[in-house]
Amino acid sequence: MTGVKTTAGGGSRASAGSAPRTSAGTPPQEAAVFAADVGGTWVRLRTGGLDAPVERLSSPSRLNHPDRSVTRLREDMIELLCQAAPRGAHAAISFGAAIDHLSGTVYGSAPLWGAAAEPFDLGAALRGRRPDVTWQLVNDVSAALVDFAATHTRPGLRRVGYLTLSSGIALRVADLERLRIPVDERGLQGEIGHLPAMTTAPELRRAGLLCECGAPDHLASVSSGPGIARVAERLGLDGGPALTQWLPEALAAGDPRARRLLELCIGPVAHMLRTLWCLDPHLDLLGLGGGVIEGLGAHYADELRRQLGHATSYADPGRSPDWLAGRLLFCGPGTVDALRGAQRIGRWLPGIAP
Ligand SMILES: [Zn+2]
Structure with missing residues (x-):
């Protein structure tokens, strides 16, 4: 927004x-x-x-x-x-x-x-x-998107998005051809963290995990930083502060509990991306950043790409590694900066409109 x-x-x-x-x-x-x-x-x-x-x-x-x-x-x-x-x-x-x-x-x-x-x-x-x-x-997500777009623009890019997964989850998509960030009549776009989490996993179906907004089973209930901790507790793991250190180490060691936790928490994000690409085939590039992406690094990227590689229906034939490599960009610490984006927002302002 x-x-x-x-x-x-x-x-x-x-x-x-x-x-x-x-x-x-x-x-x-x-x-x-x-x-x-x-x-x-x-x-x-x-x-x-x-x-x-x-x-x-x-x-x-x-x-x-x-x-x-x-x-x-x-x-x-x-x-x-x-x-x-x-x-x-x-x-x-x-x-x-x-x-x-x-x-x-x-x-x-x-x-x-x-x-x-x-x-x-x-x-x-x-x-x-x-x-x-x-x-x-x-x-701040709009500012981050503007910074991401400024540093990753390339010829032929039609729409570009930025997805942040941290204490909350939000997405913004910009139309580079028209220099617009469309918003609704309330001035909002992409508050996807507070949509229902799409999942078929038995552990998460109607799990009743509360989101920061107070409602159950939102995308952020499961896939944000606090969401991962909630799912960990649901699996009988320690969802306290130690989780941040344990999870990447356990993933590196191949711990099946850690792998299942990551699989469950990424599942609704993968479903959301399939929907996004189904509805907007011109979304040519999506940056992913925020504390969850930075903290889990290649473990997160590999698992998301693995899930997106699977065909789920004729509408979603599964995405090849090459296809995904061209469209998903995982952003490390400091590579996308909302402060810099705020300073770059000027030329976008007339185009942030319903
Ligand atoms: Zn919510």
Whole structure:
């Protein structure tokens, strides 16, 4: 989802790139470029171009401050961003939350603000506090997609997607030919983590595993980082913090319990990809990143490719290693950066639309 540009005295959607003008109508000095990537654990800040140094601060989030009220946490976030933005800056903020880019409204983010479900107009709050700054807010997965697309574009590429598997799961797809990231009338796209998990595995059928959103048997219930821990416990394994270290080691050692756990957790992701390719044959490249992909590395990639190699019906004949090699790109740590994506979002903003 997302991409709201909120300007001084404006607040409506506007095309990207127009510099603010003085009352006399003459362009002011070149505005400072400021970017932030706001997550549940860290806020990363950068003033200047893509090569400028990055400052990392602890996020004023529910995750870091479970004792603070949502009102206080939101106020702290506004304060942090407003303090950091240089005078008259163009600010591009990648935000780890569901944001309606049409209105700038944040629907919710469990790591930042817990279960608070009432909409919050962050763009208006920033604009009200620092009207000299031009604020652009984009969802972090949209920002990651823009960064991925910028670094992996090649001739003939029609649509490109980015799938993040970490504490949550989300997908964004961009149309490179038209420079668009289509969204629905709520400003959202690809919140697939909260769709029902497609699985035929007996261990997971109507398993009742709760998602972070509170509903049972979502894709994120099974296939996110916390989802893998839930499935591990369902299999009688230790789903605690030790799992992160045990699982790659056990997979490397060929432990059948670890292999089954990975098979079960990847199954719904493989089904989702089959559906995606069935409905969108022009999706030419998909990046996969996030903590789950980074933590499990080749174990994850090999198992996903193995499952996708199997034919499930005449509609899904199974994908060859060559076919998959051309379409799936597993992204290591640091290769896709939402902060960089936020700084690159400008030319995409007019195309993030229903
Ligand atoms: Zn959910």
